[in-house]
Amino acid sequence: MVILPASRPKRYLNAAEGYLILEMPEQALRELSRITAADRDSEKYYRLLGQAQQLATHYQEALDAYQHAYDKDSENLTTLMGMAWCFKRTDQLSAAISIMEEAYQHHADEPVVLYNLSCYFTLAGDKVKAISWLGRSLRMEPGLIKLIHDEPDFDSLRSDKDFRFVVESAENKTSQNT
The missing domain is CATH 1.25.40.10 (Tetratricopeptide repeat domain)
Structure with a gap:
């Protein structure tokens, strides 16, 4: 050949x-x-x-x-x-956030984009945006909850009551659907 x-x-x-x-x-x-x-x-x-x-x-x-x-x-x-x-x-980190915001403009239907934005905003110390993006990503794709426990980007938020509320709500919803 x-x-x-x-x-x-x-x-x-x-x-x-x-x-x-x-x-x-x-x-x-x-x-x-x-x-x-x-x-x-x-x-x-x-x-x-x-x-x-x-x-x-x-x-x-x-x-x-x-x-x-x-x-x-x-x-x-x-x-x-x-x-x-x-x-x-x-x-x-600011360039990472900018690129992910750009990704969101083209791929708003991809939960992983929102999840990554949550990770990067957590690292940037912006709790409000981090939790907002995380909640939105979990509503779009509840299976992402499996990633959170091993995600070191969220370490600074693990003891935060608002973060725990979002995570626990998603876990409860996931367990009700199985």
């Missing part, structure tokens, strides 16, 4: 995507490095590169790649969430 040159970049992108699903960033980066410079100028290439760098904990490199992906498609949820994740880990 002869593989046409035009199909090789797609094959490498698909392989990289598979390695990312398996959480194997070094293998994904290897596949992406096989793509020639002339074939790298795509949103998918940069998004996958960002994801691989993020998984490899190279957050600044991931941000650089995500920025290129964002320039090509500013509404892609994977790119926006990856950028926010990396901004948080490079001590740029």
Whole structure:
């Protein structure tokens, strides 16, 4: 079987995507490095590169790649969430919040966006916004309650009565529905 040159970049992108699903960033980066410079100028290439760098904990490199992906498609949820994740880990919390607010403008129906906004506002010390976003996310997707107990972003709110009320209300509602 002869593989046409035009199909090789797609094959490498698909392989990289598979390695990312398996959480194997070094293998994904290897596949992406096989793509020639002339074939790298795509949103998918940069998004996958960002994801691989993020998984490899190279957050600044991931941000650089995500920025290129964002320039090509500013509404892609994977790119926006990856950028926010990396901004948080490079001590740029206000940028993480801004990107997640932008994600909300395009993806208001995605509970994980609201949940992440709650996490970031908690870290920023904005209890009112944190609890508001958390309550909204749990109303949209009660299953998110499973994440809260192990989420270190909420550690500063764990003893707060308003936070406990929102969490306990969601837990009660979830247990009534099962």
